[in-house]
Amino acid sequence: MHEVDMTKSLILTLRNWWEEQPEQPSISCVHLIVGRFTCVEPASLQFAFEVQTRNTFLDSATLQIQETPLIAYCHQCQHEYHPEIGIQYACPTCRSPMDDIRSGRELKIDRIEYTTPSEQLEARS
Ligand SMILES: [Zn+2]
Known part of the structure; x- marks a missing residue:
């Protein structure tokens, strides 16, 4: 399943980022940009993320998926x-095959919402 592998590499990326931080932050939300042309089903991705992050550093994190439409550019018609x-x-105008995709193939982390341990301490005091 496509989404399972994607989730694995997403978690790996997040883990690398997480381990590089001076204080291990607690991640509350991961915003993801997913192009329509990646054939990723947001619901399946959500599910895979939920299952694979259970009891890990991402246990309390939720996934927010923003889909981008498929946009191509025709050089004939400009x-x-x-x-x-x-x-x-x-x-749709001249029927030349799609060869220049401007958007729709992206699969990337837009931003991560998190709090660091010291911020949490401040919030408590
Ligand atoms: Zn055209």
Whole structure:
């Protein structure tokens, strides 16, 4: 399953970041940008994340997924268009095949919400 592997590499990236921090922060939310053309199902990704982060440093973290649409650019007509995923990957005006994807293939961490141990101490006092 596509999403399981993606979640594994996502967790690995988060772990590397987490271990590099001077104080291990507590991560509350991970904002992810997922392009429509990655074929990632947000619900499956949510599920995989939930299962794989159980009892780890990401146990209390939630995943926020923001999807970006598929946008391609036609050099013939010099305009952007939205190909219909699974139906047609060509320019609606001149029918040239989609060759320049401007958006929709990204899968990246947008930002991480977290608190550091010292911030938590301050909040308590
Ligand atoms: Zn065109």
